[in-house]
Amino acid sequence: xxxxxxxxxxxxxxxxxxxxxxxxxxxxxxxxxxxxxxxxxxxxxxxxxxxxxxxxxxxxxxxxxxxxxxxxxxxxxxxxxxxxxxxxxxxxxxxxxxxxxxxxxxxxxxxxxxxxxxxxxxxxxxxxxxxxxxxxxxxxxxxxxxxxxxxxxxxxxxxxx
Amino acid sequence: xxxxxxxxxxxxxxxxxxxxxxxxxxxxxxxxxxxxxxxxxxxxxxxxxxxxxxxxxxxxxxxxxxxxxxxxxxxxxxxxxxxxxxxxxxxxxxxxxxxxxxxxxxxxxxxxxxxxxxxxxxxxxxxxxxxxxxxxxxxxxxxxxxxxxxxxxxxxxxxxxxxxxxxxxxxxxxxxxxxxxxxxxxxxxxxxxxxxxxxxxxxxxxxxxxxxxxxxxxxxxxxxxxxxxxxxxxxxxxxxxxxxxxxxxxxxxxxxxxxxxxxxxxxxxxxxxxxxxxxxxxxxxxxxxxxxxxxxxxxxxxxxxxxxxxxxxxxxxxxxxxxxx
Amino acid sequence: xxxxxxxxxxxxxxxxxxxxxxxxxxxxxxxxxxxxxxxxxxxxxxxxxxxxxxxxxxxxxxxxxxxxxxxxxxxxxxxxxxxxxxxxxxxxxxxxxxxxxxxxxxxxxxxxxxxxxxxxxxxxxxxxxxxxxxxxxxxxxxxxxxxxxxxxxxxxxxxxxxxxxxxxxxxxxxxxxxxxxxxxxxxxxxxxxxxxxxxxxxxxxxxxxxxxxxxxxxxxxxxxxxxxxxxxxxxxxxxxxxxxxxxxxxxxxxxxxxxxxxxxxxxxxxxxxxxxxxxxxxxxxxxxxxxxxxxxxxxxxxxxxxxxxxxxxxxxxxxxxxxxxxxxxxxxxxxxxxxxxxxxxxxxxxxxxxxxxxxxxxxxxxxxxxxxxxxxxxxxxxxxxxxxxxxxxxxxxxxxxxxxxxxxxxxxxxxxxxxxxxxxxxxxxxxxxxxxxxxxxxxxxxxxxxxxxxxxxxxxxxxxxxxxxxxxxxxxxxxxxxxxxxxxxxxxxxxxxxxxxx
Numbered sequence: 001x002x003x004x005x006x007x008x009x010x011x012x013x014x015x016x017x018x019x020x021x022x023x024x025x026x027x028x029x030x031x032x033x034x035x036x037x038x039x040x041x042x043x044x045x046x047x048x049x050x051x052x053x054x055x056x057x058x059x060x061x062x063x064x065x066x067x068x069x070x071x072x073x074x075x076x077x078x079x080x081x082x083x084x085x086x087x088x089x090x091x092x093x094x095x096x097x098x099x100x101x102x103x104x105x106x107x108x109x110x111x112x113x114x115x116x117x118x119x120x121x122x123x124x125x126x127x128x129x130x131x132x133x134x135x136x137x138x139x140x141x142x143x144x145x146x147x148x149x150x151x152x153x154x155x156x157x158x159x160x161x
Numbered sequence: 162x163x164x165x166x167x168x169x170x171x172x173x174x175x176x177x178x179x180x181x182x183x184x185x186x187x188x189x190x191x192x193x194x195x196x197x198x199x200x201x202x203x204x205x206x207x208x209x210x211x212x213x214x215x216x217x218x219x220x221x222x223x224x225x226x227x228x229x230x231x232x233x234x235x236x237x238x239x240x241x242x243x244x245x246x247x248x249x250x251x252x253x254x255x256x257x258x259x260x261x262x263x264x265x266x267x268x269x270x271x272x273x274x275x276x277x278x279x280x281x282x283x284x285x286x287x288x289x290x291x292x293x294x295x296x297x298x299x300x301x302x303x304x305x306x307x308x309x310x311x312x313x314x315x316x317x318x319x320x321x322x323x324x325x326x327x328x329x330x331x332x333x334x335x336x337x338x339x340x341x342x343x344x345x346x347x348x349x350x351x352x353x354x355x356x357x358x359x360x361x362x363x364x365x366x367x368x369x370x371x372x373x374x375x376x377x378x379x380x381x382x383x384x385x386x387x388x389x390x391x392x393x394x395x396x397x398x399x400x401x402x403x404x405x406x407x408x409x410x411x412x413x414x415x416x417x418x419x420x421x422x423x424x425x426x427x428x429x430x431x432x433x434x435x436x437x438x439x440x441x442x443x444x445x446x447x448x449x450x451x452x453x454x455x456x457x458x459x460x461x462x463x464x465x466x467x468x469x470x471x472x473x474x475x476x477x478x479x480x481x482x483x484x485x486x
Numbered sequence: 487x488x489x490x491x492x493x494x495x496x497x498x499x500x501x502x503x504x505x506x507x508x509x510x511x512x513x514x515x516x517x518x519x520x521x522x523x524x525x526x527x528x529x530x531x532x533x534x535x536x537x538x539x540x541x542x543x544x545x546x547x548x549x550x551x552x553x554x555x556x557x558x559x560x561x562x563x564x565x566x567x568x569x570x571x572x573x574x575x576x577x578x579x580x581x582x583x584x585x586x587x588x589x590x591x592x593x594x595x596x597x598x599x600x601x602x603x604x605x606x607x608x609x610x611x612x613x614x615x616x617x618x619x620x621x622x623x624x625x626x627x628x629x630x631x632x633x634x635x636x637x638x639x640x641x642x643x644x645x646x647x648x649x650x651x652x653x654x655x656x657x658x659x660x661x662x663x664x665x666x667x668x669x670x671x672x673x674x675x676x677x678x679x680x681x682x683x684x685x686x687x688x689x690x691x692x693x694x695x696x697x698x699x700x701x702x703x704x705x706x707x708x709x710x711x712x713x714x715x716x717x718x719x720x721x722x723x724x725x726x727x728x729x730x731x732x733x734x735x736x737x738x739x740x741x742x743x744x745x746x747x748x749x750x751x752x753x754x755x756x757x758x759x760x761x762x763x764x765x766x767x768x769x770x771x772x773x774x775x776x777x778x779x780x781x782x783x784x785x786x787x788x789x790x791x792x793x794x795x796x797x798x799x800x801x802x803x804x805x806x807x808x809x810x811x812x813x814x815x816x817x818x819x820x821x822x823x824x825x826x827x828x829x830x831x832x833x834x835x836x837x838x839x840x841x842x843x844x845x846x847x848x849x850x851x852x853x854x855x856x857x858x859x860x861x862x863x864x865x866x867x868x869x870x871x872x873x874x875x876x877x878x879x880x881x882x883x884x885x886x887x888x889x890x891x892x893x894x895x896x897x898x899x900x901x902x903x904x905x906x907x908x909x910x911x912x913x914x915x916x917x918x919x920x921x922x923x924x925x926x927x928x929x930x931x932x933x934x935x936x937x938x939x940x941x942x943x944x945x946x947x948x949x950x951x952x953x954x955x956x957x958x959x960x961x962x963x964x965x966x967x968x969x970x971x972x973x974x975x976x977x978x979x980x981x982x983x984x985x986x987x988x
Contacts, residue, residue: 017915018916022661025661032678032679040945042941044937046671046676046678047678048937049667049933049937050664050678056656057657057661060654060656060660064653064654079915083710083711087710088706088707088910091706092910095903095907096903098886098903099900102899103896114879118878118882119879124875125875129876133876133879137880141883141887153887154890154896
């Protein structure tokens with residue numbers, strides 16, 4: 001391991017960041033626990049378990065940070081080396097766009113474009129295959145759920161579906 | 162597995178989507194056009210759950226759409242109605258059983274709902290038969306034994322209830338107050354759990370509605386008292402609260418309600434369907450299994466009843482010193 | 487002898503053509519809903535409950551029971567094929583099952599889970615016939631203190647689920663507990679960690695969390711790889727388990743069955759704990775624990791048998807005490823009551839025909855399931871031959887539909903997508919999702935029972951040690967925690983000794 005991929009007390013140490021996030025979450029959980037009241041040991045309150053879980057989280061996060069500093073860890077960049085990091089990012093963007101569109105547009109109008117995007121953007125499938133798959137599969141599922149299982153999918157502002 | 166079991170806010174959000182476009186008048190006319198979700202805020206398998214399933218099954222035949230039961234237990238039967246009040250659209254596709262804790266808990270602590278404003282009351286259905294049981298192997302042969310033991314060992318007598326603030330909890334505390342004893346409540350989530358608790362002798366007593374009946378019939382549990390006005394025809398030897406010297410009757414009547422702002426036309430349709438269900442012999446037979454009888458009140462009477470019951474609860478809670486500070 | 491007469495009588499009832507038909511419809515629907523992640527037996531049974539009212543009580547209950555154990559069979563399919571567990575009990579199947587699929591061994595993985603399920607199901611039924619009434623006491627021997635200790639044991643098991651660093655796994659477990667506690671407090675009805683969001687009052691659903699962390703995150707990871715278009719790297723070699731596979735699986739199936747059956751009796755998380763515990767046990771016993779997580783067939787055979795045996799064990803508290811140990815059993819209880827029957831201590835004596843008929847029909851249903859499922863393995867494996875660039879959008883679509891159908895709630899779709907993204911970054915940083923999921927399921931139960939047992943013991947922590955069952959659970963937990971450290975200590979000591987010798 002050279003300096004590029006294994007660093008100790010540097011901001012690019014990915015282990016350090018994991019620990020710090022854990023510590024912050026732990027702190028938040030302790031605070032929430034205190035706010036919800038601990039109660040007594042005879043009658044523990046709503047925050048009792050949260051408080052102690054938060055303390056444990058801080059302990060574990062602390063030990064992750066300590067080992068990150070003493071033993072070092074891979075850099076953030078090295079975790080994404082030699083992979084097509086842009087593809088998961090694209091996929092995440094598609095999913096976020098889909099979740100924004102789902103309620104206003106309804107299931108059919110949002111999932112057909114989502115399928116088309118996924119089929120074409122990541123590892124492009126030829127159009128003659130992508131279009132039938134993107135249209136027929138969501139419609140088929142929609143029909144099965146609505147007609148056979150009586151499950152109504154979101155229909156959106158236009159009431160389609 | 163509790164999270165796994167909870168079917169989340171069924172249909173609620175879907176209708177949030179639907180409601181935007183469809184004009185309410187038209188939907189009230191055609192109502193219902195799809196399955197209705199009835200929240201039962203108790204675990205599946207308890208007396209409330211099974212009786213509500215029978216009632217819902219009968220009502221669904223009148224409405225022409227299935228009624229799907231969604232068990233959303235916890236908080237003494239308030240988690241379900243609270244979730245509905247917070248998240249469901251008033252379109253008649255989400256309704257909930259309303260246990261008395263919905264009126265009582267707001268008097269005891271901060272809660273997220275206001276029973277006077279957040280619900281559209283539809284119809285009043287029935288009430289429970291409550292009873293206190295103990296394991297048949299227990300040292301307690303009668304309620305008198307419990308009182309004597311508790312006097313000698315304050316706080317040592319534990320009883321399982323289906324939740325803090327339920328009628329069982331409040332009732333037991335009232336009884337303890339009158340008898341001058343101290344009991345310790347252990348809140349479970351419902352009948353199936355309290356049965357197991359007293360069967361396994363994890364708690365000394367169980368205070369719950371008639372879910373204990375098959376176990377009492379089989380001689381596994383001993384029924385110490387019932388909280389009805391008169392003795393139960395099924396257990397003529399078991400004394401009532403009054404006979405034991407506690408001048409009270411507890412039956413925790415309940416009905417159903419939707420979220421606030423429900424269209425009166427929908428309320429009327431639901432009311433009619435559930436009223437018919439209460440006349441269905443199959444429903445009456447199922448209720449009888451749990452020593453329950455129909456206690457029908459129409460929409461208007463139910464609303465008045467809510468106001469009355471809130472007032473009487475306030476007095477009880479104040480007298481027990483449980484009111485919120 | 488009585489039992490034999492009863493069993494014969496039961497088969498007489500179960501073999502009536504109408505009951506056979508209902509049984510088949512039940513297991514068929516069960517297999518379907520089991521395969522579709524999200525649409526579990528609960529929704530199917532609630533919808534079909536009214537349908538059963540028309541027939542006799544026997545046929546109605548036979549069909550409902552068929553749906554239940556049929557879905558247990560189907561549950562592992564998506565776990566193995568595409569890393570999407572349909573329910574908590576099949577989370578652990580993903581770990582090795584999906585690795586096997588990636589190595590082209592989806593057939594043996596599916597085959598062993600079908601065989602394991604069949605053996606476990608059969609054993610559970612025989613045990614149900616012979617010892618059901620005697621085992622009823624097991625279900626009620628567990629009070630709050632015992633449950634708390636069992637949950638602790640369950641959480642300790644998760645340390646065996648991980649390949650990576652221990653602090654990371656434990657941190658994930660804590661986060662799982664906290665996520666599980668979101669929503670209204672089950673004792674005081676106070677909202678916790680809901681951030682004023684109404685959707686969170688009810689807590690986060692398990693299905694969206696699991697499908698996000700496993701299904702969506704897996705797809706995100708896979709799309710990084712440009713070269714591997716197929717989900718499978720190597721050629722599919724066998725469709726069914728080979729002789730060596732069967733030999734390797736015999737022990738795990740046997741142990742998983744027994745473990746699952748006993749834990750299944752317990753109301754609450756029996757099946758989930760059983761599947762995780764079986765995995766941990768096999769890893770502990772294995773001579774080559776390093777293969778676990780990389781496609782060890784034992785890691786599929788054990789847990790799959792355990793969760794099917796647990797499904798059989800779950801009938802015991804229902805039939806003998808009228809206490810339903812899970813929602814599905816509660817629905818069955820509802821079906822009994824609507825038909826005018828009251829499950830409880832008197833059911834078996836008052837209605838022997840019904841009880842034995844149901845048990846016999848479950849046996850027949852198990853055979854039907856095996857016959858139904860084995861030919862389907864070939865079909866499922868064909869599915870993996872689809873190029874990944876067509877398969878993954880379908881996987882995404884199915885997870886979205888599955889999550890939506892499990893709750894009819896758009897919010898859950900958002901939750902799933904969020905957890906998919908979180909899960910992707912977690913895995914990139916070497917944090918594994920399985921401990922989080924296990925803690926998510928067990929955490930709330932642990933909290934609730936801890937609080938109840940402290941109320942019961944009036945704040946005395948010794949209660950957990952004084953009660954025998956609780957003490958045994960805690961002792962096991964201690965052994966499990968310390969045992970992995972011992973070889974390391976011994977090795978160190980040996981090294982020291984060598985140094986001194988030299």
